[in-house]
Amino acid sequence: MSTEKSRLMKAWEWHEQRLPIGHFLDHSLGSKYPAPKNLNYWWNFGSLALFMLVTMIITGVFLAMNYTAHVTLAFSSVERIMRDVNNGWLIRYMHANGASFFFIVVYIHIFRGLYYGSYKPPREVLWWMGVVIYLLMMATAFMGYVLPWGQMSFWGATVITNLFSAIPAVGDAIVTLLWGGFSVDNPTLNRFFALHYLLPFVIVGVVFIHIWALHIPGSNNPLGIDAAPADKIPFFPYYVAKDVFGLGVFLMAYFAVVFWLPNAMGHPLNYVPANPMVTPPHIVPEWYYLPFYAILRAIPDKLLGVVAMFGSILILFVLPWLDRHPVRSATFRPIFKIFFWIFLANAVLLGYCGSQAAEGWPLIASRIGTFWYFFHFIVLLPLLSWIETPKPLPASISQPVLSPAE
Amino acid sequence: MRKFLLAAAAAFILPTLVSGAPAFAAEEVKPMHREWNFNGLLGKFDKQQLQRGFQVYKEVCASCHSLNFISFRNLESIGYSEDQVKVIAAEYQITDGPDENGDMFQRPGRPSDHIPHPFANDQLARASNGGALPPDLSLMTKAREDGPNYVYSLMLGYKDAPNGFELNPGMSYNEFFPGHQIAMPQQITDDRVTYADGTKASADQIAQDVVAFLHWAAEPKLEVRHATGIRVMLFAFLFTVLAYFYKRRLWARLEKH
Numbered sequence: 001m002s003t004e005k006s007r008l009m010k011a012w013e014w015h016e017q018r019l020p021i022g023h024f025l026d027h028s029l030g031s032k033y034p035a036p037k038n039l040n041y042w043w044n045f046g047s048l049a050l051f052m053l054v055t056m057i058i059t060g061v062f063l064a065m066n067y068t069a070h071v072t073l074a075f076s077s078v079e080r081i082m083r084d085v086n087n088g089w090l091i092r093y094m095h096a097n098g099a100s101f102f103f104i105v106v107y108i109h110i111f112r113g114l115y116y117g118s119y120k121p122p123r124e125v126l127w128w129m130g131v132v133i134y135l136l137m138m139a140t141a142f143m144g145y146v147l148p149w150g151q152m153s154f155w156g157a158t159v160i161t162n163l164f165s166a167i168p169a170v171g172d173a174i175v176t177l178l179w180g181g182f183s184v185d186n187p188t189l190n191r192f193f194a195l196h197y198l199l200p201f202v203i204v205g206v207v208f209i210h211i212w213a214l215h216i217p218g219s220n221n222p223l224g225i226d227a228a229p230a231d232k233i234p235f236f237p238y239y240v241a242k243d244v245f246g247l248g249v250f251l252m253a254y255f256a257v258v259f260w261l262p263n264a265m266g267h268p269l270n271y272v273p274a275n276p277m278v279t280p281p282h283i284v285p286e287w288y289y290l291p292f293y294a295i296l297r298a299i300p301d302k303l304l305g306v307v308a309m310f311g312s313i314l315i316l317f318v319l320p321w322l323d324r325h326p327v328r329s330a331t332f333r334p335i336f337k338i339f340f341w342i343f344l345a346n347a348v349l350l351g352y353c354g355s356q357a358a359e360g361w362p363l364i365a366s367r368i369g370t371f372w373y374f375f376h377f378i379v380l381l382p383l384l385s386w387i388e389t390p391k392p393l394p395a396s397i398s399q400p401v402l403s404p405a406e
Numbered sequence: 407m408r409k410f411l412l413a414a415a416a417a418f419i420l421p422t423l424v425s426g427a428p429a430f431a432a433e434e435v436k437p438m439h440r441e442w443n444f445n446g447l448l449g450k451f452d453k454q455q456l457q458r459g460f461q462v463y464k465e466v467c468a469s470c471h472s473l474n475f476i477s478f479r480n481l482e483s484i485g486y487s488e489d490q491v492k493v494i495a496a497e498y499q500i501t502d503g504p505d506e507n508g509d510m511f512q513r514p515g516r517p518s519d520h521i522p523h524p525f526a527n528d529q530l531a532r533a534s535n536g537g538a539l540p541p542d543l544s545l546m547t548k549a550r551e552d553g554p555n556y557v558y559s560l561m562l563g564y565k566d567a568p569n570g571f572e573l574n575p576g577m578s579y580n581e582f583f584p585g586h587q588i589a590m591p592q593q594i595t596d597d598r599v600t601y602a603d604g605t606k607a608s609a610d611q612i613a614q615d616v617v618a619f620l621h622w623a624a625e626p627k628l629e630v631r632h633a634t635g636i637r638v639m640l641f642a643f644l645f646t647v648l649a650y651f652y653k654r655r656l657w658a659r660l661e662k663h
Contacts, residue, residue: 237656
């Protein structure tokens, strides 16, 4: 027995010398990767996002085996998955609701970074990679929503691709290129399917860089101060155990929706096959785009609306230079903290306005909300960097409370 | 633990907040609300009711509305035996072919056939219905906001148009239809069908039965979904409890230092 084991160990070591995969994993997510010991549960959402990415790819591959990317067959091939493919209903509901849960997790992950200043030096490139992942996710989810070829698929695709026509001079040519023709039709569906299958693997690549960039400075923490080696604990087993527990809680929320409210986050009209001759009374995108849709419609000029919508995400790239306050965590920035919560509330308000018809008070509210969104980044954050006096920072993670007597 | 609860609450509450978000056309009337036995944690269909609903579909709806995604074989899951399904299918004439001479021919339906469309094409359907196209019903209860309640309300929502309401010729007034003008005349009245199982066919009963049947047609895997869900949730709960105590014991080591 013992010789057998040592033989196995020898084989493992032989392999490690040639391709150190165990070494690599141990240094990436294992016992050789030290993480600050004070990470709270908001830090669970990074691993949850990775879990959702993997879930989406696995369910997506099985869906692709049964899906037909043709305008005459796409809708009924999805219904065939729901009715005749073994456990097809489960795979599709996991995938469709998985998109929503992926966004919920990623939004919490982003707002955690905003609150604790995770975008500040030395984590700017890490932050950039996160914004790239977010943009890729938006593109992937948008094209995925088109694939069932229901009414909202078709009209959502029409509205969103038409945005590009606002670009001066080349706009119409770009739209024709996106469509592969002169309207949203079979070539559009085909290229969207191809790209919807491709982009997740691009996301995997950027996630790899994101995690690489994370490993250079290591994780930020709720106090936002640099963690001394003595204040770090190995990722395995401590944070792996914590992430697994968090995963269990998350799964219960996810499964509750998959098994009991599988259509609550989708639009009913997507169960009506696409019909280019019938425009729905009210075209709304999926919920995770709604704040940006509100910004788009808040501005009366089409081109400026498109610029504002894309600008509202692209501005995140320069966030590390807009907020130059040396203190990372909002815990020690009482004024920033208030404006963080106002910003979050404003984003939710914009989301609500995006779900409503662009008229009456929701339109006025979305204009105020759009103003506030940019005001927060362009005026407030640079101003606070100048004037805000932070609370005294702890000397280290082990001594979080500074008592003046000592 | 407090922070964990906050994080967990966010993960739970966010989806419920956003689920209400996508809004629908503004002037719609909220449908009447019923408790359906297919809703709820262990919601199930009542097979007897589904068979009554199928009878209503066959005798009332099917002359205009197709049920494209349903084959006769699917009727086994509403409680008909294999032989009964064969008999039901054989009542229909299906166009098949071409045969060896290149001709299409009629033959009795088989369990593998889809329920045939009442009209050869959409144009014929419109021509036979005053220009309106009767929609396919396979997914109707999922294709409308609050679908089962909406269809139920629509079936019972026919009224005389209020004074001053301009009703176009050939249209009917319906309280629950967007815009209140509907091309389909009232179909469901007391004793419109005579139920094979002897149930009293009040208009309300017929509306309930046909809604249950249509919801089965839209979501045939509902029962297995609920049953699987319970087992998956139990597993996830036990997994989470174990993970929690394991995590706590592991982290207790750190506090000793």
